[in-house]
Amino acid sequence: MAITIKDVADAAGVSTATVSRALRGLPNVDAGTRERIQRIATDLDYVISPSASRLASGRTGSIAVITPYIARWFFSTVLSGVESVLQNAGMDLLLMSVSTPDGQHRLPPAPRLRRRVDGVLIIALPPHDQQLHEVLALNMPTSLIGVTLEGIPSVTIDDVLAGQIATQHLINLGHTRIGVITGAPVEEPFTADHDRHRGFQQAMNAAGLQVDPALEAYGYFTIAGGEQAMTALLTQRNPPTAVFAMSDEMAFGAMKAMRSHGLQPGRDISLVGVDGHDMSEFLDLTTVVQPVQDLGRIAAEALVGQLQSSGGEAEADSVILPTQLLVRGSTSPLKG
Amino acid sequence: MAITIKDVADAAGVSTATVSRALRGLPNVDAGTRERIQRIATDLDYVISPSASRLASGRTGSIAVITPYIARWFFSTVLSGVESVLQNAGMDLLLMSVSTPDGQHRLPPAPRLRRRVDGVLIIALPPHDQQLHEVLALNMPTSLIGVTLEGIPSVTIDDVLAGQIATQHLINLGHTRIGVITGAPVEEPFTADHDRHRGFQQAMNAAGLQVDPALEAYGYFTIAGGEQAMTALLTQRNPPTAVFAMSDEMAFGAMKAMRSHGLQPGRDISLVGVDGHDMSEFLDLTTVVQPVQDLGRIAAEALVGQLQSSGGEAEADSVILPTQLLVRGSTSPLKG
């Protein structure tokens, strides 16, 4: 059997209680004793049993990250931000994905959370998602990333603003027939989606421009979806001269569609995305950059902080991180 | 306090032992009793305490996934495959990244593994990586993904073959001056890297072609690295007519470099990658597709299987998954 706290205690000639306190840095332990215990623990190659510690203390020292997708750029990038914080905090990161409309059958996450984690981080689940609410009903410390919900701490960007900035950029370039590639149909008012669209409309209205319903298409936040959406826009009787894609990946798809139609992004049609995806630079895509990794990092820090000062209820504050328009070659002034 | 197994036992008028057996599906429990207990447990909204269960049983029901990168395509895609399997198996997935040569300071994973997980999945750590060996020294059930190591179960593709296939494709198209963009310098014989290079050499030799050392460049498996490498190749006095990039992402970078030099992939220079990256179709890149998600899925299945039939030592078998050349527009016959 592996060696236990008892072995350390015996070797040090103290009680297990003292070892426990010494090793965890609690007060009321003589400096010399503590040092000796630490040395002995090291010598004995002692490792605390997390299960025992958790059972006794009631804290699990781990937090769950719930996400609809793992392999998509946005989500994995957020995840990497979260991971770095949790690693530094010495907490375990339990990763679990949830079923998505298009996805396979997955177990709902809520039952697997109870008694298993101290807190939950949820990445971009739509605000009315059932599984999201099941998790919230658990009433454990939770932080949302990329979505806001009344009363729940969250970290996001200002999606309305992002939509405005992108659209305004196109307007500034002289475009008036501006198309938009959104995520999913309105049945699914995914916050980012919805808010960016509002920003789009506000910018258009402010400029006195019409939003032509024929110039809206759904791209479902995927490359393939963006391609289809752009194809739909291009086959209009009167295609747009500029397009706002609500994510870079959809913009990539849109670029492909443009090329298939013999059009060149930035020359024949202007295109702006949102994200600051790794590949956007490579593809010379103008985009509204959001600090994706920071989204995860800051949410994780907030949650860890709340758990550690676990005394009072955390004031459910929502953090809003800044975005930045990055102009590249995919947008250019409207020609003649 | 949350309700415990004791409460269920009392409500059912049986002992906690019976509840434990009934709920876990162990034999020697009357069907009626089991059913009644299950119903009561559900009614009471009972959830087992993982910590208690783990402490008592000695099994943690969780496995760690160790990876150098979380946000890169290959790694997050493997991870998604792993996650789906573990979720179905009802196991917890602990995600931890390790320090990389270029990375920040991170705690070594080995100490955090002991007594905390039942098994470990390691994604593409170089075979001689110190942290890898620290983990292996723990001597717990482990499976490698994307790397092979004598005596350790692993799931990979045949990287030599992948290198051959890619190179042979270029040779078949009539190319003779073939450049190669590898990962890191030989100090770091990352398996995939090294093996793909061997495949490259074998194909070249078999065709009686010279491998010009001047036509080798390091791309470090990143887009930016690929771009630099390609730039280096293009500024040779006698540039290659075709290039084998050992990963799609490096190939993307290479494409960018080519465009910067006014060259078009597939017309002026042929380019083939390895991976089957999401974006490769979009960029019309010829590539050797590997089943990345399956890599993770199969490794996870093997590990879970080993843990469940935990009796005998698992025969440390290495699974090799097939690859497939996907010819697209980035490669074409050598022009007169």
Place this chain on the structure above:
DNA sequence: GCCTTTCATGTAACCGCTTGTGTTCCTCGG
């Protein structure tokens, strides 16, 4: 009809740590 199995369940000893409640021994002010 008696003895051996087999099945269903109970009993209770852990699993390894945390923490509230003592107990001792100093230190210090008055």
Place this chain on the structure above:
DNA sequence: CCGAGGAACACAAGCGGTTACATGAAAGGC
């Protein structure tokens, strides 16, 4: 010189399950 206060530890009762072993009843064999 005495009592109060506090620092440094020890004690021991959990935390909530699991599981080896014991028990009793029903079933089966001869």
